[in-house]
Amino acid sequence: xxxxxxxxxxxxxxxxxxxxxxxxxxxxxxxxxxxxxxxxxxxxxxxxxxxxxxxxxxxxxxxxxxxxxxxxxxxxxxxxxxxxxxxxxxxxxxxxxxxxxxxxxxxxxxxxxxxxxxxxx
Numbered sequence: 256x257x258x259x260x261x262x263x264x265x266x267x268x269x270x271x272x273x274x275x276x277x278x279x280x281x282x283x284x285x286x287x288x289x290x291x292x293x294x295x296x297x298x299x300x301x302x303x304x305x306x307x308x309x310x311x312x313x314x315x316x317x318x319x320x321x322x323x324x325x326x327x328x329x330x331x332x333x334x335x336x337x338x339x340x341x342x343x344x345x346x347x348x349x350x351x352x353x354x355x356x357x358x359x360x361x362x363x364x365x366x367x368x369x370x371x372x373x374x375x376x
Contacts, residue, residue, distance in 0.1 A: 257281040257365045259351045264370030271341050271374070277334040277351030277367055285309070285329040288354040290363065291336045293347035293372075300350075304336060308357040319345075341374045348372075 263275040275291070290305040304325035305314045313325055324337040334351055349370050352363040 257353065259353060259365055259367035261349065261351050261367045261370040264349060264372045266373045266375065267341055268376050269342060269374055272337070272339045273341065273372060275336040275338070275349055275351075275370060275372075279332045279334065279351075279353070282353070284327075284332040286357060288357050288359055289327065289334045290352045290354065290359070291323075291325060291334075292350045292352050292363075292366075293345075294350070294369075295344075295347040298347075301347075303349075305354075305359050306334070314359060338372070341372075343374045346372060346374050 258280045260278045263273060267273050285308050288305060288307050290302050292300050292302050294300045303316045303319045304323055306325045306327055310327050322340045326335045349372050351367040353365040354360055355364040
């Protein structure tokens with residue numbers, strides 16, 4: 256059974272940092288591209304970052320480029336999102352999502368339960 260379990264969310268002041276983690280199980284983690292997707296209140300889902308299975312290809316939304324870094328440790332089956340210089344508009348539920356292949360398709364086949372990130376003073 257595929258499981259994706261996020262952690263690391265919380266309340267942070269503007270300009271602060273957080274690191275999200277996603278522990279994956281139930282599949283061969285290194286063979287699949289992964290993504291972080293967020294959903295703010297009243298808005299649709301937005302892919303903020305994605306990474307290929309080998310970890311050598313990444314992609315970022317313009318809204319987070321230069322502030323967020325996606326990475327993965329295939330030996331630990333874990334996906335990470337380092338978020339720096341956080342802004343109030345980054346407030347959202349952040350989801351870890353698995354692609355069905357090792358490329359950035361339009362769909363995901365599995366999601367985590369999400370972790371809340373709130374940026375506020």
